[in-house]
Every structure is written in structure tokens, then in C-alpha cells.
Amino acid sequence: MSDQPEPPESKLTRSKQRWAAEGKFLTGRHARPDEQRLPPGQHLTQDWPVLDLGTTPPISRERWRLDVYGAVAQPLFWDWAQFMAQPQSDFVSDIHCVTTWSRYDNRWQGVATRDLLEACQPHDQARHVVLRSYDGYTTNLALDDFAAADALIVHAWSGEPLEPEHGGPVRLVVPHLYFWKSAKWLQAVEFRDDDAPGFWEVRGYHNRGDPWQEQRYSDD
Ligand SMILES: Nc1nc2c(c(=O)[nH]1)N[C@H]1C(S)=C(S)[C@@H](COP(=O)(O)O)O[C@H]1N2
Ligand SMILES: [Mo]
Numbered sequence: 001m002s003d004q005p006e007p008p009e010s011k012l013t014r015s016k017q018r019w020a021a022e023g024k025f026l027t028g029r030h031a032r033p034d035e036q037r038l039p040p041g042q043h044l045t046q047d048w049p050v051l052d053l054g055t056t057p058p059i060s061r062e063r064w065r066l067d068v069y070g071a072v073a074q075p076l077f078w079d080w081a082q083f084m085a086q087p088q089s090d091f092v093s094d095i096h097c098v099t100t101w102s103r104y105d106n107r108w109q110g111v112a113t114r115d116l117l118e119a120c121q122p123h124d125q126a127r128h129v130v131l132r133s134y135d136g137y138t139t140n141l142a143l144d145d146f147a148a149a150d151a152l153i154v155h156a157w158s159g160e161p162l163e164p165e166h167g168g169p170v171r172l173v174v175p176h177l178y179f180w181k182s183a184k185w186l187q188a189v190e191f192r193d194d195d196a197p198g199f200w201e202v203r204g205y206h207n208r209g210d211p212w213q214e215q216r217y218s219d220d
Helices: 011-022 080-084 113-120
Strands: 065-070 076-079 089-096 101-112 128-133 138-142 152-157 171-173 186-192
Touching: 065 113, 076 080, 076 113, 080 152, 101 113, 101 171, 113 152, 113 186
Parallel strands: 065 186
Antiparallel strands: 065 076, 089 101, 101 152, 128 138, 128 186, 152 171
16 A cells, blocks of 8 residues: 555635535536627627616615525525525626627626525426516526526625625526526515516517527517
8 A cells, every 4th residue: 555645635625626516606608619608699898787677776785685485395584694694606607688788707696596496495396486676577587597507696796795786785697598587686586386477578578588599589
């Protein structure tokens, strides 16, 4: 037997192994060649435009709550402290807005939707998710899209608290779909067996919104 020393095991190497297993820092873009990083019909922007229904609901961290209910074994009603006590993730991803701007390399921090699913335990029949926001906005997602490895319930961008105009204190980010699916000022996550199209989905926009398939508008 050689008496080679064990490779050093540190807190960092253990964390890095865990991150690999969890897909931490997943951007999704390595799955495609660089020249296909920009979806069809999109152009790149350096700034970060603000798009919403026109009102920024004044929700402080003290007043903010997240309700998780519907087809779940464990409904959750988190205040700020409970939300921040959940496992935290740090992902970098691109934004693709249906109005044709894209913005690369946004660094988000928050609770991965996979960790939320772990906590609330959706029923086997649950197939859909409806997001509800403090401005009255709603949007719907297939549970599989909500559960994407890089989908995150975000409270920080570039290491700073998420600004109110971009959905702070807390918004959703689902990088692989057009940005209207990423609800700002998130108030509730409802799990459902059946689908329930949201604000833009009943106003001519596509039910799924995959930018690489240019799913901008609904067919009917
Ligand atoms: N609550 C809420 N979330 C929302 C919207 C909204 O009007 N209300 N607009 C959506 C649309 S159409 C887009 S493009 C993005 C814009 O996010 P941003 O202002 O941070 O760029 O938010 C999405 N989430
Ligand atoms: Mo949008």
C-alpha cells in the first residue's frame, strides 16, 4: 500500500462537490454553441429595461409574504426571515424578453424552485403552477418548467437587493422562457392539476413562451 496522503478535503471542496451535484451556477447556455446563445429575433442590450403593468407595489421586506398552496402536501406561508432561512442558490443566466431584448450574464441569488418543491411536496397529479404578484399580475407555467434546474425565487441581483422596479423584494426568474413568465413582486405560488392561463397568456401571448422556438404569440 502506498502511503499517499489523502487529497485535502476542505469545506470548499465539499461545497463544490455539492454544487456539481445540484447544478449550482448553471447557466443553461453551455448546452448550446455560443453563436446560438441569442435566440432568433432577439438583440442584445447592456442596460436592463423595466417592463410591467405600470405600477410598482410598495412591498417592504417586513410586509412581504410568500404563500405556497394548492396541490401540495405541505402548504407554506413564509415571511422574509423564513424565506431567507431556506437553502440559498447563486445562478448566472440570460434574460430574453418577448419585446426582443436579451441581456446576458445576470447574477441572481435566492431560493431554487427545486428547493421550494422539496419543501412543499406537490401532489403526484400536480402539473401546473400559477404565479400571483402584488400588482395583480398572474402567469402560468408547466410544473416541469417551474422545476428547471436554473429557476430561482430571487431576492438579489449582482449581489445587491433586487430593486423594487425589477420586482423586489422577491421575484421569480425562469431563464429558459421569455421573461414575462418571471413574475415580479411574487406573492403566491399555486400548484394545480389543470392549467390556468395568466395575464398575458389570455391576451394573445403563447402559453409556454420558449424563446428558441420563438413561441411569442398564441396560435388562435
Ligand atoms: N408582477 C409582474 N411581473 C411581471 C410583469 C408585470 O407586469 N407584473 N411583467 C413581465 C414582463 S412582460 C417582463 S418583460 C418582465 C420585465 O422584468 P424587468 O422589468 O425586471 O425587466 O417582468 C415580467 N413580470
Ligand atoms: Mo415582457
